[in-house]
Amino acid sequence: MAVVNRTKLDELLDPAFMNKLDQLALVSRKIFAGKMRGERLTKRRGESVEFADYRSYVVGDDLRFLDWNIYARLDQLFVKLFLQEEDLHVSVLLDISKSMDWGEPGKWLYARRIAAAIAYIGLINFDRVSLYGYANGLRGQIAGVRGRHLMFKLIEFLTDLTCEGVSNLPEAGKQFAIRHPQPGIVLVLSDFFEKASYEEGMRYLLGRNYDLYAVQILSPEEIDPRIVGDLRLTDVEDDDVAEVTVSRALLNRYKQNLQAYCERLREYCTRRGISYLFTSTEVPFDQIVLSYFRRRGLLK
Amino acid sequence: MSFLSPTAIAIAAGLTIPPLVALYFLKLKRSIRPVPSTLLWKRSVEDLQVNSPFQRLRSSLLLLLQLLILIVAAVALGKPMLQTVQTHEGTIIILVDQSASMGVVEADGRSRLATAKEQAKMCVDNMSDDARAMVIAFCDRATVVSSFDTDKRALKRKIDSIEQTQSRSSLTEAVSLAEAYTQNIMIGTEEAGSEIAPESAAPPASVFLFTDGRLEDADRVALQRFDVDRFQMTPIGARSDNVGIVAMDARRNYEQPEVLEVAATVRNFGSEPVRLDAVLYVDGHSVDVQSIQLDAVGAGEIESGSESTEPAVGSVWVVAFDEVEFGGGGVVEVVLRVDDALSADDRAWTIIEAPRHLRVLLVTDGNLFLEDVLSTLPLELVKMTGDQYEKDDDEVLMEGQRSAFDVVIMDRHSTRRLPQGNYFFFGALPRIEGVAAGEMIDNQVIFNWDDTHPILRHVAVETLYVYEWLDLKLPPEAVSLVDGETSPVLAYLTRDASQFLISAFALLTEDEFGNLLMNTYWVTSVDFVVFMQNAVQYLAANVATTGKKSVSPGEPVTLPIPKKVDDVKILRPDGVEDQVPSAGYQTIHYARTRQVGTYRVEPGVPGDDVFAVNLFNTVEGQVEPAPRLTIGADSVETQAGSIEVNQPFWPYLLLAVLALLLVEWVVYNHRIFI
Incomplete structure (x- = not known):
């Protein structure tokens, strides 16, 4: 196996x-935020070695996270916040x-x-x-x-x-x-x-x-089709049929349409923060x- | 625009256009090809259809273009012609003049016949495809060069084969021939020519005449089936300058037979006065030269058309060469040193025999008057009675098939024994077909006579009174020289190479007691002597003292040949030898005399081994083209200028087809449709 x-x-x-x-x-x-602690830092404050911020101590905070050096210098209690790894x-x-x-x-x-x-x-x-x-x-x-x-x-x-x-x-x-x-x-x-x-x-x-x-x-066949003549094109997915007489003009128009289609997809993705490749x-x-x-x- | 093959258009269009349209109705069979998605393909096709304003038109544009190509190609198959002249339809007769005057070389260096043939070929080019034409060349005779044919190439090839002759021109036979041929064709049936069509079924024939218009007999042509309105003459040629010999004779001096007198009548047919030399040749040696000046022909004479009219004074000159010593026999030739349009009439020939006395046989039972008169003439006279004539052996009377005597005079002796020869009957008849005599006629007067005939030259016929003469019954070809009130008194007849001069009256008659009485006192006058001299000379003409009669070009000649010769050679003026079989006879008939000049016969009978062919034709000599032609009483339409040819238009249509194919190809490569 x-x-x-x-x-x-x-x-x-x-x-x-x-x-x-x-x-x-x-x-x-x-x-x-993940389900389990993992190897990635998250925005959530948690227990890790990556320092994130300070905040004032409130009653109930884990005393282990108090920054004693600050307390010594400023005589105020601050709690160290760390990034959560998930x-x-x-x-x-x-x-x-x-x-x-x-x-x-x-x-x-x-x-x-x-x-x-x-x-x-x-x-x-x-x-x-x-x-x-x-x-x-x-x-x-x-x-x-x-x-x-x-x-x-x-x-x-x-x-x-x-x-x-x-x-x-x-x-x-x-x-x-x-x-x-x-x-x-x-x-x-x-x-x-x-x-x-x-x-x-x-x-x-x-x-x-x-x-x-x-x-x-x-595929290359879709980007630059090498077909010619009077054809009955059948869609492999839904058996849709297109009868075409393939000429240079039609091939040029196809390429223009493909380019426009891809460009529209790229633009759609870019506008919405989607990475398009x-x-x-x-x-x-x-x-x-x-x-x-x-x-x-x-x-x- | 006209079409030579209009039916081809219908056939081609009918065969191609319906299938083309049907093909457009049939759905195109496309090959199937899977693709991952038809999304973009459909969108592309829709885009093209939307973006192309002529898309709807373009799909049908191909059909329209292809239809247009087929229509143009079908029209091209119909052989369209640019209609500069009307296409000739139906039955066409092309008559090409090949007579002597058509040999005139015009300013462009081409002979009239060459121009005529070219024009005739253009006429053929203008024929529609279903028209049929026949070609007849004519001079003194008409020859069918091509019978009815629709093949233009064959017709043009036949036209090219027409040869120049030096004969006179005669339209009658050509028209008769053409009419006979059109009667026997049947248009519209597959068995064309196999049946004789009824007269009404024959299509109207168009006759195209290519000639210089100098036709002797045009006004005597009687049209049977043709319509003169459908005649069209294309006049050929322009030159008019010609000087020609229209007559010639050679005669031995009566007193001195070794001295020749030669006379040639020279006529100027041109509109300019001419000065030229006339040279006399005897047996090839130049003997004498004379300069002559000829006036221009009168303006009225030119306008008078083909009719031979009296020439203007000064335009005709008789050149006489006297005192030419020539004791032998041979060819006498007169040559005009002149550069003119027609050369065929610049030379003339005559054949003269070596001088000898005429041999005359007088068959009589006794006629002192006749014997006296004949004994005064320079001739060798032999006398015999009628009985002797009938009983003598052939060897005495004949040499070969011909009479041994130049002239035989029969005084009151009718006979059947008439070998080829020259006979003069007094009060008797040759026993030949068509010649008979009725009752004796008396107490009639001489009514009419032909004093222009050589036999009656210088004879005062008005002094002739005869008591009685025979009522002659003669065949129609006999020429009456002296007429009584009811029957001829003196007549001339030729039959089978023999000449007969028949006098209805005898010089002497017998009464009931057998006494001889004078029938006319004329025998005692000097006119009778002149008459006898003329008669003997005329009958024995061509024998010795005068030049032999020449023949016209194309005229057949009958020639004696030696015994036991199977065939003879005849050497023509152009150097060609013709073999003529004798077929056992001692005479031959020869008709290839279309060139002027001397013809030699080998082996020939001495004296008859050479003969001359001379043009001697004032109609042919007048070379200026006739401005109009009259057939019968009607004028023939004359083609102005040369014939124009309809230009074929179909090559341009084929170019259009090519251009349309190119456009169709471009459209096809840009067309899109689902």
């Missing part, structure tokens, strides 16, 4: 790359609709690799990691996993996922928000080709004040994790 898991792991993350990931840790732009919730919402199983190199493997890398980084830093697949609603999850030893479980979850169904981010976002009230980092990996509005789905997520990351993954599967996946995510502040 361990051998099998090892192979599945290698498929998504090879050991050399994992070594590089060992140096990294997830960073949230927001400091959240664990971080890292959730990955992975689009498993049928449109993700597309392209060469494929979007599906690309997205799972990113999910595996983020999950691995989260686990090795004792963060609470959750993985959700979504299509028309959430489908399959592994929630609240903590500790490096559970990496294989995550990998198995990822490899067992299959692409099926129609992408419906509003439904998935709604379900996620209900199930996942704790704040934390939420990474949405999708092509964002939503016939239902992706904005509604993002609104559900924004409502929980998550630290949101939207990663749009497209666009990538093609032609860009090496390790470059995304090691370079782009660090630049965006997700990893340090």
Whole structure:
């Protein structure tokens, strides 16, 4: 069993790359209150070595936190406040609709690799990691996993996922928000080709004040289609049909529309404090994790 | 604009346009291709449709363009022509003059015939595709160059094959031939020409005549089936300067047979006075030269059209070469040293035999008057009675098929024994078909006579009184020289290379007792001597003392040939040899005489081994094109200037098709529709 898991792991993350990931840790732009004490400082005052502030002593305060040096100099009682260290919730919402199983190199493997890398980084830093697949609603999850030893479980979850169904981010976002009230980092990996509005789905997520990351993954065939002639295009998700006569003018118009679509998504995300990242599967996946995510502040 | 093949448009449009429209009604079969999402594709198509104001039009623009291409291509198939002249429809007859005057080389360096052929080919180009044309070339005879054909290339090739001749021109035969051919065609049936169409079924034929208008017999042409309104003449040529020999004769001096007298009538047909030299050649050696000055032809004469009229005084000159010593036989030629339009009439030939006395046979049972008169003439006289004539061997009377004598005079002796020769009957008849005599006529007066005939030259016929003569019954071709009140008195007849001069009266008659009585006192007058001289000379003409009669170009000749010769060669003036088989006869008939000059026969009978062909035609010589032509009594429409050709328009349409295809290609590459 361990051998099998090892192979599945290698498929998504090879050991050399994992070594590089060992140096990294997830960073949230927001400091959240966790369920358990963890390795992360929170805004909550608590028991840690990180000094936060002083306040006047009131009766009942723990005398262990009185700053005796101040009392000696000023003859007043002040209590030292320390930052609370708590664990971080890292959730990955992975689009498993049928449109993700597309392209060469494929979007599906690309997205799972990113999910595996983020999950691995989260686990090795004792963060609470959750993985959700979504299509028309959430489908399959592994929630609240903590500790490096559970990496294989995550990998198995990822490899067992299959692409099926129609992408419906509003439904998935709604379900996620209900199930996942704790704040934390939420990474949405999708092509964002939503016939239902992706904005509604993002609104559900924004409502929980998550630290949101939207990663749009497209294949080269979607960015620069190489098709021509009189075609009957069928949507792999919902079998919707479009009859087109592909000409240069149409291809140009498609590219313009794609650019405008991505730009609108980026603008939407930027305005709402969501980190947006666009990538093609032609860009090496390790470059995304090691370079782009660090630049965006997700990893340090 | 006109169409040479209008039916092709309907066929091409009917075959292509409905399928094209049907194709547009059929839904395009598209190949199926899965994509991750149709979201952006649909949006792109909608954008294009929204952003393009002509999108709706563009989808149908392709159909419109393709329809336009098909229509233009179909119209091009109809062979449209830019209508500068009307297209010739139906049945077309093209008559091309190939007579001598068409050989005139015009200022552009081309002969009139070449121009006529070019114009005729343009006429063919103007034919519609379903029109049919026949080509007839004519000079003295008409030749069908091409029977009815719709193939323009073949017609033009046939027109190119028309050759120049030096014959006179005659329109009658050409028109008759054309009429005969149009009667036998049947338009509109697949078995064209296989049945004789009823007269009313024959389509009206258009006749295009390419000539310089110098046609001898145009006013005598009687149209049977053609309408003169459908005649159109294209006048060819412009030059008018020509000097030609219109007559020529050579004669031996009566006293001195070795001395020749040659006379040639030279006529100026041009509008400018001409000075030129006339050179006499005898057997190829120049013998004499004379300079002559000819006045211009009168203005009224030119305007008079094709009619041969009396020439203006001064424009005709008879060149006489006297005292030419030539004791042998050979070719006498007169050449005009002049550079004029027509060269065929600048030379003339005549053949003269070596001098010898005429051999005359007098068959009579006794006629002192006749014997006396004949004995005074310079001839070799042989006498025999009628019985002797009938009984003598052929060897005495004949040489080959012909008579051994130049002239045979029959005095009151009718006979059937008439080998080819020249006969003069007094009071008797040749027993040949069509010649008969009725009762004797007496107490009638001489009523009329032809004093222009050479036989009656210088003869005072008015002094002739005859007691009685035979009531002659002669065939229609006989020429009456002296007429009584009811029947001819003296008549001339030719039959089968023989000449007959028949006098209805005898010089002597017998009464019931057998006594000889004078039938006329004319025998005692000097006129009778002149008459006999003329008659013998005329009958024996071409024999020795005068040049032989030449033939006109194209006229067939009958020539004696030696015995036991299977075929003879005839050497034409252009150097070509013709083989003519004798087929066992001692005469041959030869008709390829379309060039002027001398023709030599090898082997030939001495004296008949050369013959000359001369133009001697005042109509052909008058080379100035006739401004108008009259057929019968009606004037023929004349084409002004040269024929214009309808320019084909279809190449431009094909270019338009190419341009439209280009536009269609551009539109196709920008078109979008769902």
